[in-house]
Amino acid sequence: MLRGEESDPPRKVPTAAVTYEVTGEGTVEITYQGASEKGTAETVTRAELPWRKEIRVPLGRAPVVSVVLGAKGGQAKCALAIKGRHVQSATADGAYGRTNCTGVLPSPAPSAG
Numbered sequence: 001m002l003r004g005e006e007s008d009p010p011r012k013v014p015t016a017a018v019t020y021e022v023t024g025e026g027t028v029e030i031t032y033q034g035a036s037e038k039g040t041a042e043t044v045t046r047a048e049l050p051w052r053k054e055i056r057v058p059l060g061r062a063p064v065v066s067v068v069l070g071a072k073g074g075q076a077k078c079a080l081a082i083k084g085r086h087v088q089s090a091t092a093d094g095a096y097g098r099t100n101c102t103g104v105l106p107s108p109a110p111s112a113g
Contacts, residue, residue, distance in 0.1 A: 014108045015056035019081040020065040020101075022051045024091075026074030032065040033057055049076065060107040066100040067092050 020032050027046050034042040035055040044051070057063045067076045073095040080087045080101040092099035 013058045015058050016105050017083050018055055018057045018063045018103070018105075019079075019084075020053045020055075020063075021079045021081075022047070022049060022065065022067055022076055023079075024049050024074060024076035026072060026076065027070055028074075028076050028092075029068045029070075030065065033061060033063045057105060058108075059105050061105055062102055063105060064100055064102040067098065069093075069095065069097040071095055073097065 015035070018033070020030075022028065022030055027048060030044045030047045030051060031041050032053060034040050035057060063080060063082065065078050065080060067078050069076055069092050073093070074097075075091060075093050076097070076099070077089060077091045078099055078101040079089040080103050082103050082105065087103040088101040090099040090101050
């Protein structure tokens with residue numbers, strides 16, 4: 001290849017479909033594994049329930065959704081599904097109650113070539 005020629009376009013990172021869901025009563029703070037190539041976390045403050053987010057998470061990352069109740073408390077349940085299959089659910093109760101749901105995505109297969 002000669003200098004200045006364009007190389008192959010960057011390869012896309014393989015992903016898997018992930019669904020985060022939070023149900024219950026009250027207003028909560030939700031932090032979840034984002035869809036960026038680096039899989040950075042994103043936060044939704046004062047989220048109204050029910051809340052649902054469907055994204056594609058890079059393989060090799062651990063999808064996670066965390067829930068924190070406010071001072072008034074209440075109850076909130078998180079649920080996590082990967083490729084449409086339920087993986088985990090958990091419940092937070094009371095003032096400043098916390099919980100999280102997490103799963104495992106396989107590492108991407110090494111590319112040949």
